[in-house]
Amino acid sequence: MNVDPDLSPLREAVASAGADGYLIDDDATDSDQRYVSGFTAPDPYQTLVTDDGVHLLVSGLEYGRATAESGADTVTRRAAYDYQQLVAEHGPHDGKIRMLEAFLEDQGVETVAVPRNFPTGTADGLRDRGVDVTVESEGVVEEIRATKTDWEVDQIHQTQRANEAAMARAEELIATADIAEDGTLVHDGEPLTSEFVAEEIEVTLLRHGCSLDETIVACGADAADPHDRGSGPLEADELIVIDIFPKDKETGYFGDMTRTFARGDPSDEARRRYDVTREAFEAALEAIEPGATGADVHGAACDVIEEAGYETLRSDPSTETGFIHSTGHGVGLDIHEQPSVSPSGGDLEPGHVVTIEPGIYDPDVGGVRIEDLVVVTEDGYENLTDYRVGLEPVAESD
Amino acid sequence: MNVDPDLSPLREAVASAGADGYLIDDDATDSDQRYVSGFTAPDPYQTLVTDDGVHLLVSGLEYGRATAESGADTVTRRAAYDYQQLVAEHGPHDGKIRMLEAFLEDQGVETVAVPRNFPTGTADGLRDRGVDVTVESEGVVEEIRATKTDWEVDQIHQTQRANEAAMARAEELIATADIAEDGTLVHDGEPLTSEFVAEEIEVTLLRHGCSLDETIVACGADAADPHDRGSGPLEADELIVIDIFPKDKETGYFGDMTRTFARGDPSDEARRRYDVTREAFEAALEAIEPGATGADVHGAACDVIEEAGYETLRSDPSTETGFIHSTGHGVGLDIHEQPSVSPSGGDLEPGHVVTIEPGIYDPDVGGVRIEDLVVVTEDGYENLTDYRVGLEPVAESD
CATH class of the missing domain: 3.90.230.10 (Creatinase/methionine aminopeptidase superfamily)
Incomplete structure (x- = not known):
C-alpha cells in the first residue's frame, strides 16, 4: 500500500538550499512523513530523503513492518546506533540527537533541510553537534502532495x-x-x-x-x-x-x-x-x-x-x-x-x-x-x- | 471543562532558563497545549505562559469558543495583529512569524522557552527577528501532566x-x-x-x-x-x-x-x-x-x-x-x-x-x-x- 511519489521537486529544493538531505522527525500525525516514507507508526520515527533514496530509522518493534510495507529504499533499526545505550548514557533527548547524528553520517549527510514543523529540540541539538540544519519554508512536500x-x-x-x-x-x-x-x-x-x-x-x-x-x-x-x-x-x-x-x-x-x-x-x-x-x-x-x-x-x-x-x-x-x-x-x-x-x-x-x-x-x-x-x-x-x-x-x- | 493545572514548575523552569515566557505553537494533536491552555482546536493556535497568566492566540472562528471554554487568562484574535494583511504582504510563513512577534511584544516577552517539539520554522523565524528562543528539553509539562x-x-x-x-x-x-x-x-x-x-x-x-x-x-x-x-x-x-x-x-x-x-x-x-x-x-x-x-x-x-x-x-x-x-x-x-x-x-x-x-x-x-x-x-x-x-x-x- 504505497503512493510511490515523485520526490524530484523535493530533491531540487534540498539541493538549491545547499543541503545533502531532507530529514523528517515526527509520528503518525504527520501526513508529509507518511507520504514520503510510505509508512506510518504510532511512535516517532525518522525519514531521510537523499539523492540515493528514502531512508527510514525505526524502533525494533516497527522494523519488520517497515521493511515489508514501507516505500523506503533502506530501513535501519535504532539499535544499529546503540540507541538504548546512548539514552542510558546521555538521557532520552541527547541520546536521540546522537543517534540521528550517526544516522546522518552513515548516509553521508552533513547539512540537512527540514520541514517548518521539524522539532526545534532536534534541530538545535543537531546544530550543537555540528550538523547544519536549514528550514525548507516553502512547503514543497505539501505541494507535491497536492x-x-x-x-x-x-x-x-x-x-x-x-x-x-x-x-x-x-x-x-x-x-x-x-x-x-x-x-x-x-x-x-x-x-x-x-x-x-x-x-x-x-x-x-x-x-x-x-x-x-x-x-x-x-x-x-x-x-x-x-x-x-x-x-x-x-x-x-x-x-x-x-x-x-x-x-x-x-x-x-x-x-x-x-x-x-x-x-x-x-x-x-x-x-x-x-x-x-x-x-x-x-x-x-x-x-x-x-x-x-x-x-x-x-x-x-x-x-x-x-x-x-x-x-x-x-x-x-x-x-x-x-x-x-x-x-x-x-x-x-x-x-x-x-x-x-x-x-x-x-x-x-x-x-x-x-x-x-x-x-x-x-x-x-x-x-x-x-x-x-x-x-x-x-x-x-x-x-x-x-x-x-x-x-x-x-x-x-x- | 478544564483541568486547571498548577503550572508553577513550568514557570520556575522558564525563569531558570532566563526566559520571560513559554510559547507553544501547535494544533489539536498536541496534548501539552491542550493541557496548558484548557483548549483544543483543529487548526494551529498558540499558547503563551507568563508570570501574568496563560494567553491564547486564536483565529476569529475559534475566538468565541476559546473565550467561553478555555482556561486561559486572556484570549486574543489573530486579527488584533492584522494577520490577514501580514500574510498578504509577507506570505503565510513570514506573516505568521510577524504576528507572533507582535503577540510576544504585547505580553512583554523578549525571550521565550519552547517545548522540544516546537516548530523549527517558527523558532528560526522568531530568532531572525531578534526574539531569543531556548528549548526546554526536560519535558517539564509532561512531568506536570503525570x-x-x-x-x-x-x-x-x-x-x-x-x-x-x-x-x-x-x-x-x-x-x-x-x-x-x-x-x-x-x-x-x-x-x-x-x-x-x-x-x-x-x-x-x-x-x-x-x-x-x-x-x-x-x-x-x-x-x-x-x-x-x-x-x-x-x-x-x-x-x-x-x-x-x-x-x-x-x-x-x-x-x-x-x-x-x-x-x-x-x-x-x-x-x-x-x-x-x-x-x-x-x-x-x-x-x-x-x-x-x-x-x-x-x-x-x-x-x-x-x-x-x-x-x-x-x-x-x-x-x-x-x-x-x-x-x-x-x-x-x-x-x-x-x-x-x-x-x-x-x-x-x-x-x-x-x-x-x-x-x-x-x-x-x-x-x-x-x-x-x-x-x-x-x-x-x-x-x-x-x-x-x-x-x-x-x-x-x-
Missing part, C-alpha cells in the same frame, strides 16, 4: 463511497422521522437529535472501515456557523446541514461531502437560498479545468451568490452573513491541504483533488451548504461523489 | 467505564460463539474474526462517546507480538488477547485495559502462563505505593515471571519470548505518557495514573496479557478498572 497519483485518487474515491453510505443513513433518518406537534423530528418515539444522527453516521463509517473525529449535523441557527457541529433536536421546516469528512483507517485518505435537507415546509427564503447555493455549486464545478485557478472557480461561485443579492467575502470582506468561507480545499492524507479554491488559489492541475462547497449563512434563516469532492482531469474534472442533490430528504427504500 | 487532578482522574475513570462496556461486548461474542469442527469460533453462522470483534468494540465505544484508532484482538501466534492487531478467524483452545485503549471524544482522556480469554480447552502450558501472568499482575499491583518507584513495581512483576521459569528483559535483555515489554505507562491526554513503570521508572506519587500490564509471549504458545488502570493514592492505589479477571469468557447475561 497532485494525486491514480492510486491516491482510488483511495479517496473509496473513502467517498463510505461517506455516501453514511450520508444515506443520515438522510434516511431525517426522511422517515415523524413530525411532532411542536415541529420536532421524532424517531422511534424519541426526538431525533443532531447527536443521534451523528452517531449513526459514525457507526456506518466504522462498518465501512473509516473513522472520523467530528461530524456536522446542524439545524437552524446552529448551521449558520459553518464550524458549529450542531446539537439538540432537529426541527421540521428548518435547514439541516450535514457535513461528513471520514478517513479510511487503513490508507489514511479522507473523503468529504455536505448535503442540506429540510423536512416539512421550509420558508420561501430558505428554498431560494438552497437554489442559489446549488446554482453556485454547479457554476463552480463548471469552471474547473486545467489552466483555471482556484481563484477563478471561487469567483464563479461568488458571481452567482452576489448576483442573487447575497453578500460574499469578496463583496464585503467583513460580512458575517452570506457566503462567508472559501469555495473549497484540497483533500488527501489531510482533510485540508493544497490546493486552495479561494481568492488566493493558484493554477488547478490534473490530479488535484478538491472540494466544491459554496454556502449561504444567516442566523435568521439558517445555513445551506452543498459539497462534492472532485479530481481535476486533462479536460475538466471527474466527480468522485455519487450522491443526489436535493433539499427534500428521500429514504433509499422509498 | 500527576492528575481529581477532575482528571474522574475523566479517565469515565473513559474506563466505556472501555468496560466494550470489553463486555467482546467477551460476550467469544463466550457465546459456537465452535466449528475445525476449531474456528462461529457467530451467527459466520467465522468470528478479530476484525468483527474489533468493530463491535469500536461501535460500543462510539455509543459511549469514545473513539479509538486501533484495537487489539489477537489470537494464537498473532498475540505473541504485543503490537500485532490480530486478523482472521478466532480459534478455540487458543489464547485471545484483547487490548482496548479508547479516548473520550469530549474530554480527550484515554482509558486502557487488556484481558486474555480462551474458549474450548487451552493447553496446560497456556493455562500455566495465564496463572503466572495473573500472579505477576497482582504482585505488581501490591507493590504500588507512594515512595515505591516504577522500577520497583516492574521488578515485582519480573520476580514472579522469572521465578516461574520464563525469561524477562531483566533476565535476558535480548529475549524475544517471555515478558518482553515493561509493566506499565502513564495514561492521560496521551495513551503513553509519564510516569513509566519500567526499569527506568522513578518515584510513584499520589495522582499518578498508570497501567499494570505484565504479559508472557511465545509464538509457539501465544500471548497472555492482563491489564488494569490504577491511580496511585496516599496509601497505595485505587483501581480505576472494574472488570473480572478470568481466562474463561462469560457472557453478561449468563
Whole structure:
C-alpha cells in the first residue's frame, strides 16, 4: 500500500538550499512523513530523503513492518546506533540527537533541510553537534502532495463511497422521522437529535472501515456557523446541514461531502437560498479545468451568490452573513491541504483533488451548504461523489 | 471543562532558563497545549505562559469558543495583529512569524522557552527577528501532566467505564460463539474474526462517546507480538488477547485495559502462563505505593515471571519470548505518557495514573496479557478498572 511519489521537486529544493538531505522527525500525525516514507507508526520515527533514496530509522518493534510495507529504499533499526545505550548514557533527548547524528553520517549527510514543523529540540541539538540544519519554508512536500497519483485518487474515491453510505443513513433518518406537534423530528418515539444522527453516521463509517473525529449535523441557527457541529433536536421546516469528512483507517485518505435537507415546509427564503447555493455549486464545478485557478472557480461561485443579492467575502470582506468561507480545499492524507479554491488559489492541475462547497449563512434563516469532492482531469474534472442533490430528504427504500 | 493545572514548575523552569515566557505553537494533536491552555482546536493556535497568566492566540472562528471554554487568562484574535494583511504582504510563513512577534511584544516577552517539539520554522523565524528562543528539553509539562487532578482522574475513570462496556461486548461474542469442527469460533453462522470483534468494540465505544484508532484482538501466534492487531478467524483452545485503549471524544482522556480469554480447552502450558501472568499482575499491583518507584513495581512483576521459569528483559535483555515489554505507562491526554513503570521508572506519587500490564509471549504458545488502570493514592492505589479477571469468557447475561 504505497503512493510511490515523485520526490524530484523535493530533491531540487534540498539541493538549491545547499543541503545533502531532507530529514523528517515526527509520528503518525504527520501526513508529509507518511507520504514520503510510505509508512506510518504510532511512535516517532525518522525519514531521510537523499539523492540515493528514502531512508527510514525505526524502533525494533516497527522494523519488520517497515521493511515489508514501507516505500523506503533502506530501513535501519535504532539499535544499529546503540540507541538504548546512548539514552542510558546521555538521557532520552541527547541520546536521540546522537543517534540521528550517526544516522546522518552513515548516509553521508552533513547539512540537512527540514520541514517548518521539524522539532526545534532536534534541530538545535543537531546544530550543537555540528550538523547544519536549514528550514525548507516553502512547503514543497505539501505541494507535491497536492497532485494525486491514480492510486491516491482510488483511495479517496473509496473513502467517498463510505461517506455516501453514511450520508444515506443520515438522510434516511431525517426522511422517515415523524413530525411532532411542536415541529420536532421524532424517531422511534424519541426526538431525533443532531447527536443521534451523528452517531449513526459514525457507526456506518466504522462498518465501512473509516473513522472520523467530528461530524456536522446542524439545524437552524446552529448551521449558520459553518464550524458549529450542531446539537439538540432537529426541527421540521428548518435547514439541516450535514457535513461528513471520514478517513479510511487503513490508507489514511479522507473523503468529504455536505448535503442540506429540510423536512416539512421550509420558508420561501430558505428554498431560494438552497437554489442559489446549488446554482453556485454547479457554476463552480463548471469552471474547473486545467489552466483555471482556484481563484477563478471561487469567483464563479461568488458571481452567482452576489448576483442573487447575497453578500460574499469578496463583496464585503467583513460580512458575517452570506457566503462567508472559501469555495473549497484540497483533500488527501489531510482533510485540508493544497490546493486552495479561494481568492488566493493558484493554477488547478490534473490530479488535484478538491472540494466544491459554496454556502449561504444567516442566523435568521439558517445555513445551506452543498459539497462534492472532485479530481481535476486533462479536460475538466471527474466527480468522485455519487450522491443526489436535493433539499427534500428521500429514504433509499422509498 | 478544564483541568486547571498548577503550572508553577513550568514557570520556575522558564525563569531558570532566563526566559520571560513559554510559547507553544501547535494544533489539536498536541496534548501539552491542550493541557496548558484548557483548549483544543483543529487548526494551529498558540499558547503563551507568563508570570501574568496563560494567553491564547486564536483565529476569529475559534475566538468565541476559546473565550467561553478555555482556561486561559486572556484570549486574543489573530486579527488584533492584522494577520490577514501580514500574510498578504509577507506570505503565510513570514506573516505568521510577524504576528507572533507582535503577540510576544504585547505580553512583554523578549525571550521565550519552547517545548522540544516546537516548530523549527517558527523558532528560526522568531530568532531572525531578534526574539531569543531556548528549548526546554526536560519535558517539564509532561512531568506536570503525570500527576492528575481529581477532575482528571474522574475523566479517565469515565473513559474506563466505556472501555468496560466494550470489553463486555467482546467477551460476550467469544463466550457465546459456537465452535466449528475445525476449531474456528462461529457467530451467527459466520467465522468470528478479530476484525468483527474489533468493530463491535469500536461501535460500543462510539455509543459511549469514545473513539479509538486501533484495537487489539489477537489470537494464537498473532498475540505473541504485543503490537500485532490480530486478523482472521478466532480459534478455540487458543489464547485471545484483547487490548482496548479508547479516548473520550469530549474530554480527550484515554482509558486502557487488556484481558486474555480462551474458549474450548487451552493447553496446560497456556493455562500455566495465564496463572503466572495473573500472579505477576497482582504482585505488581501490591507493590504500588507512594515512595515505591516504577522500577520497583516492574521488578515485582519480573520476580514472579522469572521465578516461574520464563525469561524477562531483566533476565535476558535480548529475549524475544517471555515478558518482553515493561509493566506499565502513564495514561492521560496521551495513551503513553509519564510516569513509566519500567526499569527506568522513578518515584510513584499520589495522582499518578498508570497501567499494570505484565504479559508472557511465545509464538509457539501465544500471548497472555492482563491489564488494569490504577491511580496511585496516599496509601497505595485505587483501581480505576472494574472488570473480572478470568481466562474463561462469560457472557453478561449468563
